[in-house]
Amino acid sequence: xxxxxxxxxxxxKYLPEGAAGSQATLELPEGATVRDVxxxxxxxxxxxxxxxxxxxxCPQLDQPLSEGQTLSIFPPMAxxxxxxxxxxxxxxx
Amino acid sequence: MGGWAxxxxxxxxxxxSCTVEPLRMDWARAFIGGRGLGARYFCAExxxxxxxxxxxxxxxxxxxPLTGTSASCGARYMVITKAPLNGTITTSNSGGHWGPxxxxxxYDLLIIEGQAQRPVYLLIVDDQVQVRxxxxxxxxxxxxxxxxxxEEVGLPGVRIASIGQAGENLVRFAAIMNDLHRAAGRNGVxxxxxxxxxxxxxxxxxxGVPIARPAEFLAAQWRFRQKLRxxxxxxxxxxxxxxxxxxxxxxxxxxxxxxxxxxxxMAPDETxxxxxxxxxxxxxxxxxxRNKACFACTIACGRVTRVSEDGRVRxxxxxxxxxxxAAEEGPEYENIWALGADTNVDDMDAxxxxxxxxxxxxxxxxxxxATLAAAMELxxxxxxxxxxxxxxxxxxxxxxxxxxxxxTALRRGFGDQxxxxxxxxxxxxxxxxxxxxxxxxxxxxxxxxxxQGMGLGYATSNRGGCHLKGYSVKAEILGVPEKLNPRxxxxxxxxQKKLQDATSSIDASGICLFVSFGAExxxxxxxxxxxxxxxxxxxxxxxxxxxIFNLERLWxxxxxxxxxxxxxxxxxxxxxxxxxxxxxxxxxxxxxLPEYYRLRGWDETGTPTSAKVSELNLEEVFG
Numbered sequence: 001x002x003x004x005x006x007x008x009x010x011x012x013k014y015l016p017e018g019a020a021g022s023q024a025t026l027e028l029p030e031g032a033t034v035r036d037v038x039x040x041x042x043x044x045x046x047x048x049x050x051x052x053x054x055x056x057x058c059p060q061l062d063q064p065l066s067e068g069q070t071l072s073i074f075p076p077m078a079x080x081x082x083x084x085x086x087x088x089x090x091x092x093x
Numbered sequence: 094m095g096g097w098a099x100x101x102x103x104x105x106x107x108x109x110s111c112t113v114e115p116l117r118m119d120w121a122r123a124f125i126g127g128r129g130l131g132a133r134y135f136c137a138e139x140x141x142x143x144x145x146x147x148x149x150x151x152x153x154x155x156x157x158p159l160t161g162t163s164a165s166c167g168a169r170y171m172v173i174t175k176a177p178l179n180g181t182i183t184t185s186n187s188g189g190h191w192g193p194x195x196x197x198x199x200y201d202l203l204i205i206e207g208q209a210q211r212p213v214y215l216l217i218v219d220d221q222v223q224v225r226x227x228x229x230x231x232x233x234x235x236x237x238x239x240x241x242x243x244e245e246v247g248l249p250g251v252r253i254a255s256i257g258q259a260g261e262n263l264v265r266f267a268a269i270m271n272d273l274h275r276a277a278g279r280n281g282v283x284x285x286x287x288x289x290x291x292x293x294x295x296x297x298x299x300x301g302v303p304i305a306r307p308a309e310f311l312a313a314q315w316r317f318r319q320k321l322r323x324x325x326x327x328x329x330x331x332x333x334x335x336x337x338x339x340x341x342x343x344x345x346x347x348x349x350x351x352x353x354x355x356x357x358x359m360a361p362d363e364t365x366x367x368x369x370x371x372x373x374x375x376x377x378x379x380x381x382x383r384n385k386a387c388f389a390c391t392i393a394c395g396r397v398t399r400v401s402e403d404g405r406v407r408x409x410x411x412x413x414x415x416x417x418x419a420a421e422e423g424p425e426y427e428n429i430w431a432l433g434a435d436t437n438v439d440d441m442d443a444x445x446x447x448x449x450x451x452x453x454x455x456x457x458x459x460x461x462x463a464t465l466a467a468a469m470e471l472x473x474x475x476x477x478x479x480x481x482x483x484x485x486x487x488x489x490x491x492x493x494x495x496x497x498x499x500x501t502a503l504r505r506g507f508g509d510q511x512x513x514x515x516x517x518x519x520x521x522x523x524x525x526x527x528x529x530x531x532x533x534x535x536x537x538x539x540x541x542x543x544x545q546g547m548g549l550g551y552a553t554s555n556r557g558g559c560h561l562k563g564y565s566v567k568a569e570i571l572g573v574p575e576k577l578n579p580r581x582x583x584x585x586x587x588x589q590k591k592l593q594d595a596t597s598s599i600d601a602s603g604i605c606l607f608v609s610f611g612a613e614x615x616x617x618x619x620x621x622x623x624x625x626x627x628x629x630x631x632x633x634x635x636x637x638x639x640x641i642f643n644l645e646r647l648w649x650x651x652x653x654x655x656x657x658x659x660x661x662x663x664x665x666x667x668x669x670x671x672x673x674x675x676x677x678x679x680x681x682x683x684x685x686l687p688e689y690y691r692l693r694g695w696d697e698t699g700t701p702t703s704a705k706v707s708e709l710n711l712e713e714v715f716g
Contacts, residue, residue, distance in 0.1 A: 008341045009334055009374060021369055022341070049325070050572060055347045055358075055674015057576060072345040076325030 096158030107207030131155030157603025179533025189272030197298025257455030305626025324611030337373030347675025358673025430538030431462025454502030656699025
C-alpha cells in the first residue's frame with residue numbers, strides 16, 4: 001500500500017533521497033504501523049512528538065496505516081536546532 | 094520588601110504635571126503587578142462607559158515584580174486601557190527592554206492621564222521627568238522616532254516606547270512599539286496614545302530592582318532557568334524555529350484559517366496556495382539571519398530576518414526611504430497567518446514586507462490582516478467594488494497586501510475604512526456575519542472549529558478574539574503538558590478556566606507567557622516569594638489570577654457587555670469546515686459555555702455571583 005509521509009522542521013533530514021519539499025510517498029506492506037514508518041526512515045521515536053494521520057492526532061505508534069492515508073510527523077514543537085541553524089550575524093544590519 | 098519598586102509615576106498631559114506616588118501595597122500583594130495591578134488601578138480610576146479616545150481614558154504601563162530581575166524572561170510590561178477597537182478593558186503585553194528600564198528608574202507603574210494640546214514625548218531618567226515637544230517627530234515611523242530621540246537625549250542606552258503613524262491617525266488597531274520591534278500589539282492601545290498626542294516614552298533607569306531575599310532568589314531563578322533549558326520547546330523548538338514553526342503544525346491539523354475563515358487548510362488543490370511557501374521552515378532557510386532574545390530571556394524566540402538575498406523590492410511602494418536590505422525582526426506565526434494565510438497570499442517576500450511595515454507604522458498585523466481578509470471576501474462576493482477600494486481586492490493579491498498596509502496606517506483612500514477594523518467594515522457594507530472575531534476584536538490564527546477549547550477561549554476572553562489569555566492550543570495541538578483531543582469538548586471548560594487564571598498570574602508577574610511551554614506555575618512561585626518577600630503559595634498565586642480575570646470581567650459588564658457577547662460568529666458555529674483534515678467540523682460552544690460559567694462561579698447570564706465576588710475580595714472595587 002502507498003502512504004504519504006510528511007516530515008517537518010528538524011525531521012526533514014530523514015526524508016528519503018529525492019523527496020520533494022516536506023513529503024514522500026512510501027510503499028509499505030499491508031498492516032504497517034506508524035512505528036514501522038519511523039523505523040524505515042530512521043526517525044528516532046522520541047523525536048516523533050506530534051503525529052497525525054489525515055489531520056487527526058494519533059496517540060499510539062502501533063496504529064496501523066491504510067492505503068492513501070497521510071502521515072504528518074513533527075518533532076517536539078518542531079524542536080531541534082539543525083546543524084545549519086544560525087548563520088553568521090555579521091550580515092545583519 | 095523587594096520585587097516591587099514601591100512607587101508609581103502619574104503624568105497628566107492636560108496640565109503637564111508629573112507626580113510620584115507610593116504604591117498601594119495591599120493591592121500589589123493581592124494583584125501581584127503587571128496586568129493585575131494595572132487593571133486594579135484602572136478599574137478604580139476609569140469609568141467603564143467613557144469614550145476610549147476621550148481625555149478621561151487612561152493609559153497604564155505596568156511592570157511586574159519579576160520585571161527587570163534575573164528571572165528568565167522577566168522582560169514584560171503590560172498596557173492597560175479602554176480599547177478603541179472594541180471598548181473592552183485591554184491588557185496588552187510586550188517584551189524587549191523597555192519594561193525593565195521603567196523598573197530601573199524606580200517605578201512599577203506609569204499612569205498617563207488627560208490629553209496634550211500639542212504632540213509631546215516623555216523623558217524619564219530616574220527621578221527626572223520631562224514632558225518634551227514632539228512636533229518634529231509627529232508623522233514619523235517608529236524606527237526614525239527611536240533613532241531621533243536617542244540622538245537628542247544623548248543617552249545611548251535609553252529605551253523607547255512609541256507610536257508610528259497608525260497611532261497618530263487613530264487606526265483602531267494601532268500598536269505601541271518598543272525597542273523597534275516589540276509590540277503591545279492588540280486592541281488599539283497605540284491609538285489611545287495617539288489621541289493623547291503622546292508620541293513616545295523614553296526611559297533610562299539606574300536603580301536596579303531590589304530583591305527581598307537575594308540568595309533564595311538566585312537559587313530559585315537558577316532552577317527555573319534549568320527547567321526552561323531542559324524543555325524541548327523552550328530549550329530547542331522556540332530558539333531554533335521561532336513561533337513560525339506553527340504554520341505547518343496548525344495547517345496539518347486543519348486549523349489554519351484561510352480566506353477569512355472560509356477554509357481551514359492551505360493546500361494547492363483546495364485554496365490554490367501552499368503553506369510551505371510561508372512556513373517556519375522556509376523562513377529559516379531563506380530569510381532568517383539569527384535568533385534574538387528580550388531582556389533576561391533564555392529562550393530567544395525572536396527572529397532577525399531580511400526580505401531577500403538580492404534585496405529585490407517587488408511589492409513595496411514606499412513613501413519613505415527605508416532600506417529593505419537591512420535586517421529587521423519577525424515575523425511571528427500570527428503575522429504570517431494574518432498577512433499570509435487569511436489573505437491567501439503565500440508570498441513570503443510580501444508577508445515580510447507587510448510585517449515590517451506594520452512594525453514601523455505601529456500597527457497590529459493580526460487585526461490588520463484579518464480586516465483586509467474580510468474586505469477581500471466582501472469584494473469577491475460583490476458587496477464592495479473598485480469604486481470604493483480603488484483597485485481590485487481579491488484573495489491572494491500580494492501587491493494589494495503591501496499597498497493597503499501603508500494605506501491603512503496612513504488612512505489613505507480605502508485604507509481609511511480598513512483602519513476602523515473588520516467589525517465596522519462588515520457592518521458598514523451590510524454583512525456583519527463576515528466579521529471573524531468576538532467582542533469586536535478579530536480572531537488570531539487558530540480555527541476554533543478544529544480546536545474546540547480555543548473557541549471557548551475566544552468567546553470568553555476579556556478583550557475579545559484573543560489566543561493569549563487561554564492558549565489551549567498548547568494542550569489540544571502541541572501536547573503540552575499532555576495531549577488532549579482538539580475535536581472533543583469534554584473537559585475544555587475546566588481547561589480554559591485553569592489556563593485563563595494561570596495566564597493572568599504569569600502576566601501579573603512580569604514574566605513572558607512562553608515560559609509556560611517549559612515550566613509550570615509552581616516553578617514561578619518561589620521566585621515571586623523570594624523577590625517580594627511575601628510568602629506566596631501556589632494556591633494564592635492561582636487565586637490572584639482568578640481575581641484578576643474576574644476583575645476584568647466585572648469592568649466589562651459595567652462597560653455594557655453581557656453574557657450574550659460570549660459567543661462566536663455563525664460561520665464557526667454553523668458552517669462546517671468544507672475541506673481538509675478537519676472537514677465537517679463546527680465549534681460546539683453550547684456544550685462548553687454553561688459548564689464554564691458554573692466552574693467560574695458565574696450565574697447563567699455570565700455574571701460573577703456575589704459569593705464569588707466576595708470570595709475574591711472584589712466587593713470594594715466598584716463600590
